[in-house]
Structure formats: structure tokens, C-alpha cells
Amino acid sequence: MRVCIVLEHRFVHTPDGATYDNGQATYAHFRRYLGTFEEVQVVARSQPVARPRPGDRRVDGPGVQVAHMPYYEGPGGLLRRLGPVLGRLRAVLAPEDAVIVRLGGVLGHLAAGLRTVQGRRYAVEVVNDPFLGFAPGPGRRGHLRPLFRVLMTALTWGQVRGAAAVQYVTREALQRRYPPGAGVPAFGVSDVHLPPEAFAAGPRTFQEPALRAVLVGALEQPHKGVDVALEALAAVRGAGLDARLTVVGEGGLLPGLKAQARALGVADACTFAGQRSTPAEVRRDLAAADLYLMPSRTEGLPRALLEGMAQALPALGSDVGGIPELLSPDALVPPGDAGALARLWHSRAPDPAWLTAQSERNLAHARSYADDVLDRERGRFLRVVRERAAR
Template identity: 65%
Template sequence: MRVSVVLEQRFIHTPDGSTYDNGHATYDHWRRYLSVFEEVQVVGRSQAVTEVPAGFRRVDGPGVRFLPVPYYQGPLGLLRRLTGVSAALWRGLEPGEAVIVRLSGVLVHLAAALRWFRGHPFAAEVINDPYLGYGPDGTRHPLRPLFRTLLTELTRLHCRQAVAVQYVTREALQRRYPPAAGVASFGVSDVHLPPEAFADAPRVYQGRARHTVLVGSLEQRHKGVDLAVRALAVLRAAGHDLRLKVVGDGPLRPGLEALAQELGVAQACEFAGQRSTPAEVRRDLAGAELFLIPSRTEGLPRALLEAMAQGLPAVGSAVGGIPELLLPDTLAPPGDVDELVRAWGALASNPAQLSAHSGRNLALARTYADATLDEQRAGFLRSVRAHSRPQSPFPPARTS
């Protein structure tokens, strides 16, 4: 049986049809689904390119194909191409296959609605929270309040309609978007932590943690990089010799670099750009002394777990699944620069606490290792398959 996975991610493809992504939606991620299904079809928007930019990795491969949906940007772009997008989903998602929608996002909600309209089952993976993502500190789109209400309610609806639901958190997303009564529910992170992702031992700190790293996309304001830059300026003005390295890229980068210049911390704030492989990101993590994740919205952040696997102490915002990973004294309310300054400065200045958090974070990250989570992920996929049996084109024979 084939499983099709619909997601909001934007992809690129070359003239030969090969598809690429600059995030986590690459072949290594999708081949996990082959433990239960014979074929995986990834469904998303894709834009044609002649050259593959640095930092992009292949999506398709043995057992994994890609179904391109006509490319668009934003709600108005979708409206202009709604007929073509709907037709691609209608033709590409076959009645007898398994379908998983990765919530939330406009394309995936459209796919879920089409499946429901046709009377065909679908399952859901909940990877983020639109209520927070479209909150006052999230996107600045003029229709933000409408999107917040609409996408939050659609996520709740489609979780209730799904035949199985997997959440990347263990508790946080389940509270806001519960499944229907009696529906199989799973709380399993989608992080990829093979054995080489782990440090051999916790770190032992003899002095302050001066070198902090933040890993995240600069596509939207969700990762709170602007908050990190402002907090860095306050801490350095107070005499803390701290440096920040931002790993990631996107359209917000020029504005963030200008902000660092404006606040006088450009020399202490490095924008390293996109990395091409997980090994390159691990080198950035290994070279840092503390990890920062001041997100405005999150599911369960993979980058934080990857940092913890390297034995990094971490400071983050109390949002989404982050409180499931970090202790209260290392958390700040989302969007609160003053509290971020407090938590960052306190931990970075305390070698004993840094060492203790390193050991604690490494031990917790080991509970998210691939070898531990793969069986739980397979349980979700087996449930999806069991509720997605191919349908016979003939009605059952009547019995007298």
C-alpha cells in the first residue's frame, strides 16, 4: 500500500523531476514510512529551478516519490490557482491509499476537506500550533486574526475527523487539538537522532558560557531571532561577554542583520546561513556552549533536541512542547525580552548549573533517539494502514 503525506512545506525541483528541500523533509525522513508502507508519496508545492541552491537536499529516492502541487505563495496566490491545486490533490490522492495530512496549513486543510468530501479516510500528524503561530507576536499579515481563528478551528475539526492522530508533543498539542473519542492517538517527536547525533558524555564547564547558538529558519518571525538579538544587546551592555551565532537563512535575515547593527552588537552576532547537512549543524552545536530557542510558537522543536543530544544547556520560551524538554528556570514567556535576558544571563554565568543542565539534557535527549522512537512511530503508521484498506469497486453481495 502507498501512503501519501501532504504538507505545507515549499519544495524546488530540477528539469529531470528531482525534488529538494532545505529543511527536514528530506529522503532520510520519508524513508521511515517504508517500515510499514511499500511506497511513500510526498505531496507539496514545488517550484522549478535550473540549479539547486546550497543547503538543499534530495526528497525523492528509492520507494519515495514526489507529487508536485502547482506553486503559489500566500492566500491570494492560492485563490488564483485553487482550481489547479484542487485538481492535483483530487487526482493524486487515490481512494484506496493511506493519506496523512501534516497540520496545520492551508494546503493540508484543503486536502483533508477533499478526502472528507469524498468519504475517504485520512490520518493527521500535528506538528505546530496555528493558535500561537498567528498570535499577536506571530506573523504580521493584515488578516492574521482571521487566519488564527480559521486555522485553529480547522485543525481541531480535522483532528476529530482523522482515523489516527500523531502529535510531535507528549501533551501540549493534544490539549488544544484532541482526537475524537476512541481514535488512536500517539505523542512522538519527528526528530531524527541517529547514534552519531549524540555526544559521548556531558560537558563539564569551568567558566561562563560565552558562545551561544540559535538554529532556525528565518522565513517567519516564529523562531524569535529578533528577541535573541535584543537580549544579546542588553546582556552585553550589562557587561556579559556573550556572542550569538544564528544558523539558518530566509527573507528576514537582512532586517535582523540591520537590527544587530542598530543595537551595536553586529560584531558579536554572526549570521552563518543555511547548512547543507545535519553533520554541519552538529558541528555548529558542538562548537557552542549554550543553545537558545526564544520561539514565539513551536510544536516540539527538533533543533532543541539535536542541541540537547550534543550535551548543550539550553534557554527557551515557555511555548508549545519546549516546557516538556527544559526546566522552568531556563524558560521565559514568549516575546518577553526581559525574562529572556534573565534566563540567558543566569544560566550562562553559572558553570555548575551549565554542567548539571548538560548532563540532564543529554540524558533526556537519549529518550528521543531513533532506536527508541521508531517503534512508536511504526505503531501510528500501522494504525493508519489498518484504517486505510483499499476499497472494492463492487458493493458487497447481498445475503438472503
């Protein structure tokens, strides 16, 4: 049986049809579905390019193919190409396929709606919360944003209720807002990839303040709160702590964030490292840091934070989405509150006892998300998807 995974992602592909990604949606991620299904078809937007970008890795490979959807950007772009997008979805989703849609993503919503109209089953992976993603805040302008917030939240709720099986990346947070239908099998399994090499040999013992902070995330949307981290960095340094920040990632927000760092007077204390080519390179950034920052405005369950915890990093984060499932209450601040983050940063970074205890705690907690642990639970979900698709 073939499984089709419909996701809100933007790949690139070369003239020979090979598909690439510079994030985590690569072949190593999708081949995990081959333990249950004979074939995997990834359904997502893809843009033609002459050659792969630096750091790109293959998405397709043995047993995994990619169905390239018409490329668009933003709601306006989708409306202009809605006909071709729907036509392509009808063409690539065969009636006998098992279909998993990732919500809330627009392509996932369209695919779930199409399967419903056709009287076919679908399963859902809930990876984020549109209620938080479309919430008001800095960099989130547009008269239609409140409408999108209501629409996408309602769609996610309804389509989760109508799914044949549901998997959440959180253990509690997304389940509360988007509960499954009565009698529907539901699973809470992160989509993080933590092989044995992702873990530090043991916890860290701190004797000095944690001066080197790190933040990893895409810089396409303000969701990761990098601007909040920069404001907090300026406040912390102004209060006398010689803190420094490394931001790993790239995207359209990068020029504005660099300008913000200059305006705040912290350009010399902030390194924008760009996109790393391999997970091993990211792990080197994590190993070189003393403290992980996760000041997100919205999250499902942040994979990058788990990767930092696996490297035995103490961490500070916002009290939003699945972050409270990962960090202790004394490591949390309200989302978007740079002042609160600065105060917590300034009090925790010079405290070796707290840092050492958090390093041990975070590493132990991350081990419960190791591949060998999560793969067993993922396998249960996928077996249910296969069984219900065959009915």
C-alpha cells in the same frame, strides 16, 4: 499499499523531475514510512529550478516519489491557484491510498476536506499550533490575521477530531488544544531525526561562563524569535557579560535581522552563519557553542532544540508549545520577552554548576528521542493508519 503524505512545504525540482530540500524533509525522513508501506508519495508545493541550490539534498528516491503541487506563496497566491491546487489533489490522492495530512498546514486542510467529501479516511500528524502561529506580535501584521487564527484553529480542531488516527509531535501540549475523537488511536511522537552520531559522547563539565550561544532555525517567519535573542544579547553585553551569538539558518528576514544587530551595536558579537549543507555541519556549530537559545513565539516540538540537547548543550527557551516538555522550568521565559531572556541569560551563563547539571539533564532527556526509541512508536501509528485505510 501506498501512503500519501500531504505537507505544507516548499521544495524545488530540476527539469528531470528530481526534487530537493535544504532542510529536514529529505529522503532520509520519508523512507522511514517504507517500513510499513510499499510506496510513499509526498504531496507538496515545488518550484522548478535549473539546478539544485547549495546545500540541497534529494527528497525522492527508491520507494519515495514527490507529487508536485502548483506553486504559490501566501493566502493570496493560494486563492489565485485554488482551482488547479484542488484539481491536482484530486488527481494524486487515489481512493485506495492511505493518506496522512500534516496540520495545521493549508494543503493538509484541503486534503483532509477533500477526503471527507469523498467519504474516505485520512490520518493526521499535528506538527504545529495555528492558534500560536497566527497570534499578534512583531512582524505579524495584516487585517486578516485574526480571522486566519480563528479559521485555522477551528479547522485543525475539527479535522483532528475527524481523523482515523492522530500523531502529535508533542507528548502533551498539542493534545490539549486539539484532542482526538472518541476512541481514535493517538500517539505522541516527535518528528526529530536523532541517529547515534547526533549524540555527544557525554555531558559537558563547565569551569568557565558559557559565552558562546547558538540558535538554529529558518528565518522566513518571526516564529523563532531571533529578534528577541538579538535584543537580549545587547542587554546581556551591556550588563558586562562578553556573550556572543551564532545564528544558523537563512530566509527573507535575514537582512532585517542584520540591520537590527547593527542598530543594537552587537553586529561584531553576532555571526549569521547561513544555511548549513548537512546535519554534520550543524552539529559542528552546536559542538562549538556553550549554550542553546530557543526564544520562539510558537512551536510544536522544536527539532533543532533537541539536536542541541543531544550535543549536551544547556539551553534557555520560551514557555510555549512543546518547549516546556524539553527544558526544565528554571530554563524558561515568557515568549517575546527580551528582558526576561536577558535576565535569565545573564544569571545562568556565568554559573558553571547550573550549566554542568543542565548539560547532563538535557543529554539524558534527548536520548529518549533517539531514532531507535521513536521509530517503535512511529511504527505503531503507521500500522494503525494502514489497517484503517484498508477498511
